[in-house]
Amino acid sequence: xxxxxxxxxxxxxxxxxxxxxxxxxxxxxxxxxxxxxxxxxxxxxxxxxxxxxxxxxxxxxxxxxxxxxxxxxxxxxxxxxxxxxxxxxxxxxxxxxxxxxxxxxxxxxxxxxxxxxxxxxxxxxxxxxxxxxxxxxxxxxxxxxxxxxxxxxxxxxxxxxxxxxxxxxxxxxxxxxxxxxxxxxxxxxxxxxxxxxxxxxxxxxxxxxxxxxxxx
Amino acid sequence: xxxxxxxxxxxxxxxxxxxxxxxxxxxxxxxxxxxxxxxxxxxxxxxxxxxxxxxxxxxxxxxxxxxxxxxxxxxxxxxxxxxxxxxxxxxxxxxxxxxxxxxxxxxxxxxxxxxxxxxxxxxxxxxxxxxxxxxxxxxxxxxxxxxxxxxxxxxxxxxxxxxxxxxxxxxxxxxxxxxxxxxxxxxxxxxxxxxxxxxxxxxxxxxxxxxxxxxxxxxxxxxxxxxxxxxxxxxxxxxxxxxxxxxxxxxxxxxxxxxxxxxxxxxxxxxxxxxxxxxxxxxxxxxxxxxxxxxxxxxxxxxxxxxxxxxxxxxxxxxxxxxxxxxxxxxxxxxxxxxxxxxxxxxxxxxxxxxxxxxxxxxxxxxxxxxxxxxxxxxxxxxxxxxxxxxxxxxxxxxxxxxxxxxxxxxxxxxxxxxxxxxxxxxxxxxxxxxxxxxxxxxxxxxxxxxxxxxxxxxxxxxxxxxxxxxxx
Numbered sequence: 001x002x003x004x005x006x007x008x009x010x011x012x013x014x015x016x017x018x019x020x021x022x023x024x025x026x027x028x029x030x031x032x033x034x035x036x037x038x039x040x041x042x043x044x045x046x047x048x049x050x051x052x053x054x055x056x057x058x059x060x061x062x063x064x065x066x067x068x069x070x071x072x073x074x075x076x077x078x079x080x081x082x083x084x085x086x087x088x089x090x091x092x093x094x095x096x097x098x099x100x101x102x103x104x105x106x107x108x109x110x111x112x113x114x115x116x117x118x119x120x121x122x123x124x125x126x127x128x129x130x131x132x133x134x135x136x137x138x139x140x141x142x143x144x145x146x147x148x149x150x151x152x153x154x155x156x157x158x159x160x161x162x163x164x165x166x167x168x169x170x171x172x173x174x175x176x177x178x179x180x181x182x183x184x185x186x187x188x189x190x191x192x193x194x195x196x197x198x199x200x201x202x203x204x205x206x207x208x209x210x211x212x213x214x215x216x
Numbered sequence: 217x218x219x220x221x222x223x224x225x226x227x228x229x230x231x232x233x234x235x236x237x238x239x240x241x242x243x244x245x246x247x248x249x250x251x252x253x254x255x256x257x258x259x260x261x262x263x264x265x266x267x268x269x270x271x272x273x274x275x276x277x278x279x280x281x282x283x284x285x286x287x288x289x290x291x292x293x294x295x296x297x298x299x300x301x302x303x304x305x306x307x308x309x310x311x312x313x314x315x316x317x318x319x320x321x322x323x324x325x326x327x328x329x330x331x332x333x334x335x336x337x338x339x340x341x342x343x344x345x346x347x348x349x350x351x352x353x354x355x356x357x358x359x360x361x362x363x364x365x366x367x368x369x370x371x372x373x374x375x376x377x378x379x380x381x382x383x384x385x386x387x388x389x390x391x392x393x394x395x396x397x398x399x400x401x402x403x404x405x406x407x408x409x410x411x412x413x414x415x416x417x418x419x420x421x422x423x424x425x426x427x428x429x430x431x432x433x434x435x436x437x438x439x440x441x442x443x444x445x446x447x448x449x450x451x452x453x454x455x456x457x458x459x460x461x462x463x464x465x466x467x468x469x470x471x472x473x474x475x476x477x478x479x480x481x482x483x484x485x486x487x488x489x490x491x492x493x494x495x496x497x498x499x500x501x502x503x504x505x506x507x508x509x510x511x512x513x514x515x516x517x518x519x520x521x522x523x524x525x526x527x528x529x530x531x532x533x534x535x536x537x538x539x540x541x542x543x544x545x546x547x548x549x550x551x552x553x554x555x556x557x558x559x560x561x562x563x564x565x566x567x568x569x570x571x572x573x574x575x576x577x578x579x580x581x582x583x584x585x586x587x588x589x590x591x592x593x594x595x596x597x598x599x600x601x602x603x604x605x606x607x608x609x610x611x612x613x614x615x616x617x618x619x620x621x622x623x624x625x626x627x628x629x630x631x632x633x634x635x636x637x638x639x640x641x642x643x644x645x646x647x648x649x650x651x652x653x654x655x656x657x658x659x660x661x662x663x664x665x666x667x668x669x670x671x672x673x674x675x676x677x678x679x680x681x682x683x684x685x686x687x688x689x
Contacts, residue, residue: 011517202441
């Protein structure tokens, strides 16, 4: 295997008509990597919240704005009632502090096949494309984002950014998660007759609860 | 996968007579083109992004050894493994070894063109594994035992009735409504059937749209969510990627992402863009415990620095297929292998051999639409021309073509003779076609005149007219 590795690398160097890179070039390349230069970006209107909501709606996501963190269970309830779903959710452990109504069943774990509704926290929201960024962790298992048919994501307004590049720079101060999902609307396919059908393998509904409370 | 690019001509004729294929192609053509156009119109910096994308890809290719080694180091640091494969069989063998070591039985796959290129499914099945494609389009063609006909919409040639029939045939033990032909019902059937496969699988295999050298991450762009279930549910995640997929930083990948989905499906961003970095962390509740990246060369290092170098910038968006009048007329299967359309007509002769695939670069009017829409500005018509030159030099073109070209070349090098001969021809043809003004049939050009008339020349040659004008002035 190691010989295949050097065969390939040697082929590349031969094709590029050179030997191993000299130290000077290597330090230039390392400097380019470290610079993390941001390239051209589309203009995003200053009102990130409005732009985000417009973009999210365009990709068939839904959104409810709440003024206080304590409104989270009510916003979830509204969604469940609209979709005629029982109050049974699998959620990120960050919601443990919430005082759920007594008849609710709330589990804090990875998603299982029978789960219908999951609730996650977003690391960030991207106004440019109406996307949500979710990081895997013990608090935030990735199966929550894909197995249940209904995915509710809580996004704090303070975590709304204009472009994806802001997320990259924020992530550099911490170890990268195993899985980082950029989610832009519910699952979809156009594989049969180019006809858009929402809900292929992932969630059929993506509902964002946008929390505008300043500190919580 | 069987290789039939040598039969392009007969396959193209069959495709042109296939009514349901023609309907499917008609539908998809306008769909892809219109959606891309709207997406590009909404992105005023498109031209500058394209320029930047070329710069990023060229920079990476010029230092490909450095970035691959850097990527490998980062994958190791994140707890993953990197495997290098120079040939399809070496790639398949290494993937089989990983699956055997994991004592796997069932394997699920996300859509990956490189896995089609190396014939992975066949190799895995030969080795005794059960392999299930999970992208809806790939699943459909796996049931039909066909190859993909489009690099981003593999089952674009199938009608809903054909899909319904396939599902009815293969899903009978699930007791779905046998009359179901509506698209939502069909999508739901596949969702239910494949859910069980996802949950039972031991190994998940996906491709990658980009490899990030800086972080050792792989980037996967999908819409259905099947690629993500393939990553997170099985114990082992294997990523197969060709070596030119690497880019230096997350910022570089972001620029390419802004072009990719818009060029492919007209989306600003697909539903899921996923960064996979190593196996699950010690306190994670889900995710794979093993993370393998198989880097496949299969001829890329020979293309590097050659006259075909530019094709290595390709990000597999499919825009050139969608805008190609030849692809639009005959569909993907006529091309006889994994990559159809203009990018396929350039790649196939390079990855297989020119002799087998000589018809592909010839089947083009070089109209240039592909180059116009390519997000990484690959000069596809020029690359197709290089293949023609190589074929001519290697005497792969028919004797009659080379003979005719030789005669033409003789006249082209003797200008006076050329002018005299064309003037004579024009006068002769003009006289012969005087009555009708056109020719229904011309000797030796029967194939050309079968579908159109040749207008009879009027007046004199351009050179003669030009000279007259010069004299007047």
